[in-house]
Every structure is written in C-alpha cells, then in structure tokens.
Amino acid sequence: MKGFFLGVIISVLVVLLFIFKPAGTVDQELVLSEENVVVDVAEKVSPSVVTVSVKKDRLVTEPFSFDPFGVFQIPQEGKKETVQRDIGTGFVVSEEGLIVTNKHVVSDLQAEYRVIDKDDAEYEVERVYRDPVNDLAIIKIEPKPGKKISAVELGDSNSLKVGQFVIAIGTALGEFRHTVTTGVISGLGRGIQAGNELGGGIETLDDVIQTDAAINPGNSGGPLLDRNGRVIGVNVAVAGGAQNIGFALPINVIKESLANFKETGQFNRPRFGVRYRMLDQETARLNDVPEGAYIVEVAGDSTADRAGVKKGDIITSLDGEKMKNIKGSLAAVIGRKKAGDKLEIELWRSGGAVKTTAVLEEAK
Numbered sequence: 001m002k003g004f005f006l007g008v009i010i011s012v013l014v015v016l017l018f019i020f021k022p023a024g025t026v027d028q029e030l031v032l033s034e035e036n037v038v039v040d041v042a043e044k045v046s047p048s049v050v051t052v053s054v055k056k057d058r059l060v061t062e063p064f065s066f067d068p069f070g071v072f073q074i075p076q077e078g079k080k081e082t083v084q085r086d087i088g089t090g091f092v093v094s095e096e097g098l099i100v101t102n103k104h105v106v107s108d109l110q111a112e113y114r115v116i117d118k119d120d121a122e123y124e125v126e127r128v129y130r131d132p133v134n135d136l137a138i139i140k141i142e143p144k145p146g147k148k149i150s151a152v153e154l155g156d157s158n159s160l161k162v163g164q165f166v167i168a169i170g171t172a173l174g175e176f177r178h179t180v181t182t183g184v185i186s187g188l189g190r191g192i193q194a195g196n197e198l199g200g201g202i203e204t205l206d207d208v209i210q211t212d213a214a215i216n217p218g219n220s221g222g223p224l225l226d227r228n229g230r231v232i233g234v235n236v237a238v239a240g241g242a243q244n245i246g247f248a249l250p251i252n253v254i255k256e257s258l259a260n261f262k263e264t265g266q267f268n269r270p271r272f273g274v275r276y277r278m279l280d281q282e283t284a285r286l287n288d289v290p291e292g293a294y295i296v297e298v299a300g301d302s303t304a305d306r307a308g309v310k311k312g313d314i315i316t317s318l319d320g321e322k323m324k325n326i327k328g329s330l331a332a333v334i335g336r337k338k339a340g341d342k343l344e345i346e347l348w349r350s351g352g353a354v355k356t357t358a359v360l361e362e363a364k
Contacts, residue, residue, distance in 0.1 A: 034165075041167050041229040042180045045091075048152045049178060050115040051171045052088040052105055052139070052221060053122075057081070086177070089170035089222030090115060090139060091231065092151045093258060097123075099139040100254060101221030102236055103130045106137050115141055117149070118178060129261065131269060134335075135205055135236055135249065136257055137221075152223060155230030157250035160185055160209065168213040168235055168246070170222030183213030183244070189329075190247060207329055208247045209233045215246030224248040256335060270339045270360035273302020274309065278329055290348050292316040292323040293330040307345060307358035316353075317346035334360070 057080050088105030092098070099115060106113055106128050113125040123141040130137045143149050164185045172179040187210035211224065215238045224233035233248030260269070275297040284291045292314040298304050309315070316323055318333045337343070339362035347354050 037165075037227050038167060038180065038182055041225055041227065042169065044229045045152060045169060045223065045225060046118050046178055046180075048092040048150050049169050049222060050090050050092065050099060050117050050123075051086050051177050052090050052101055053084055053086050053114045053116060054106075054108065055082060055084040055112040055114060056108075056110075057083075084114070086116075086171050086174045086218065088174070088218060088220045089235070091221075091223045092149050093154070095143070095149055095151055097126075097141040097143050097149065099141065100234060100258075101137050101139060102234065103135045103137040105221045106130070106139065113139065115139060116177070121147065129266065131257055134253060134257060134269075136234070136254060138258075138261055153228075153230045154251055154255055155226055155228075155232040157209070157232050157252045160188060160232060160250075162186065162188060165227050166211055166213055166232070167225045167227070168211070168215055168219060168222060169225070170215070170219030170235060172214075172216045172218050174218035176218075179219075181214035183211050183246075186210040186212050186245070205236065205247075205249065207253075207332060208236065208249055211246050211248060212244040213246060214244070215248075219246075253332075253335060270334060270337050270341065270362065271303060272330070272334050272358075272360065273299035273304040274330070276315070276330055278323070279314065281324075289314055290316050292348065303343075303358045303361050307343075307356045309345070309347065309356070309358075310349070312349070313354075314348040315345060316348055317344075319344050 088101055090099040090101035090105075093100050107130075113128065115123050115125060117123070121144065123144070125139050125141055127140040128137055129140070162185050166183055166185055168181045168183070170179060171177045172181075188207075190208050190210045209224065209232075211233075213224070215235050217238070219235045220237065222235045223231040224235055226232050232251050234251065234254055235246065235248045237247045238245065257269075274293075274295050276293040276295050279287075279289065279291055279294050281291055295304075295309060295311055295313045295315065298309055298311055315330060318330065321333050323330060323333075337360055339360055341360050343358045343360060345356045345358060347356070
C-alpha cells in the first residue's frame, strides 16, 4: 500500500515539475531541437550537393605599353587565358552520376562545365541535358573509381504547407560552397521570371515555392529540404531588390521530368506555345471575367496558334480540368500530358465562351 501511495506522489511531482518548468528552459530546448535538425540534415545531405563550375577562354588585353623613353604608347595584342568560376549548385539523384541543376545555370552551349563535391573532388561533365519546358537540366558525370556518390531522397511537394520549416544548401554568391540557411515556406503557387547573374537566361516560371530561407545567386540548382532531409524543391531564384524572398521549383514537377528522362534518355516534353498569367478568383471578379490562364502572348506556328488561341483569351479549362489552382494551372496540366495528346480547350473571348481542340507538339 505504501508503495502505491509513493508511486502516486512521484507521478504528481513529475507532472507539477513539467507544468511549472521555467519558460526559458522550454525555449532553450526548442532552439536546441531545431539546431539538431539543421545539423543532422546538413550532415546527411551535404555529400550529395555539388558546386557547378564553368570553364571558358577569355581574351585579356593590355591596351598600351610605353617605350623606354616614355614618349610613345604602343598597342598590345590580346592574349587568351582559361578561367574557371563557380556559378551554381546541383544535387545527385542517381549513384550512376546524374545531377539536377537549373537550366539557366548551364545555359552556355559553348562552355565547359565541371562539378565539385563536398570533398573538393572535381568531375568533368560528360553531357548536359536541358529541359525545353522547365528551368531544369540534368548533368551527367562519371563517378570516380572507389569513390561512391550518394543520391538525395526526394520528398512530396504536393503536401507542403505555408509556414513549414525548410533548409537550403548551396554555393552562395558563387563563392561560399555548401552554405546552409534555414527558413519557412512563405507562399505557394507563385509566378516569377527567373534568371541568375552568375549563369544566364531569363525564364517565366509558374507554381513555384516562395521561401524566406536565404537564397543568393549561386544557390540556383541547389536543394530546398524539409526537416527530414528530403528534397521538396530546387532553388531557382531570389527576388531582386528584396530581402528574404527566394523561390524554388516544386520537386514533384522535377520527379515527372526525371521519370521521363530515365525512361527515354531525353526530355520528351510537350509544348503548347503561350505566355500567360493565372487569374485568381479575386482578380477575375474585380475585372468581371472568369478565372483561368490569361494569354499574354502566343508563339507563331505553335500548338496554341494552330488551335486558334489568341492574345487576350482566358483559357478556363483543358480536357475538363479547370484553371483554378496550383495543380490546375496551365503549366501543371500540360506537364502531365505527352507530345501527340489531343486537348479539348475551353476559353473566354470578348465576353463569350469558345471551344477548340489541339494536338500537342514536342518541344524543341
């Protein structure tokens, strides 16, 4: 009986100790717990993150030299030198040597690219495969004998929530390799124009993830990770003139491209041929038009052009899928199709509904 009462007293004391635990102690434990998460993820994923470097010849000129008497300026001939610099980030998705990065990081068709791993081992890039639709590229390297390269684990970007904790790893500013930053998901379904002053090219991207984790030029192509170390996005851009606004491509879009690539050895992607802007419910209501994809531009001799789609049209439905949300945007629907698929298109034009059909062509 005494043992029973003793057990009850101890249980009550434990509960009281937890209830009246100093707030500072609880805050400290939360900070330590988050710190441990970041450390664990960095140690787990960093071996799979690489720096993308470009190697190019450039002409160096010394415009004038002086004669011994300092009277005449003599023009000098330019000389060629080879320079190499870090321009972006990538991550390993296959132990056979496949690495994901952004297309704008490796946009120069004349350049020679290399990748450098966490141990500063350097690999020559054998081939670059560029996705004609997404800002995505696959780099192929040959693993070194006796040195294993580990692949990352891919997560699920469809289950993301605003406010979710995230971690980014990359070569910040093309100078600081394996920089680790943290933040949260600030928004979903954003539309942006992406590029990189260290790489090249500007591309319109839809349905990207917004984060306040510090992302700088040079981070492009690096992984955005959840607290379990799974890749949920590919860092692609930072908002110019702003602080703590970065963007990443959702990993589920990348997984579809990877599956296509591994099956065919290339990016067999359909092309619709428009630039557009998604109109949400509020914007549509204010302008007295339906929700959908507002067509900004139609490429000549494209699938959309041949289907009769015009600038100013609002596509409201593709094959019965309403253009209303992240998963129902025009890019998302087209991304789930294949070249040769027939599309049933519903659009709004000058106050009336129009229906048409189209056959998707392969992107070149």
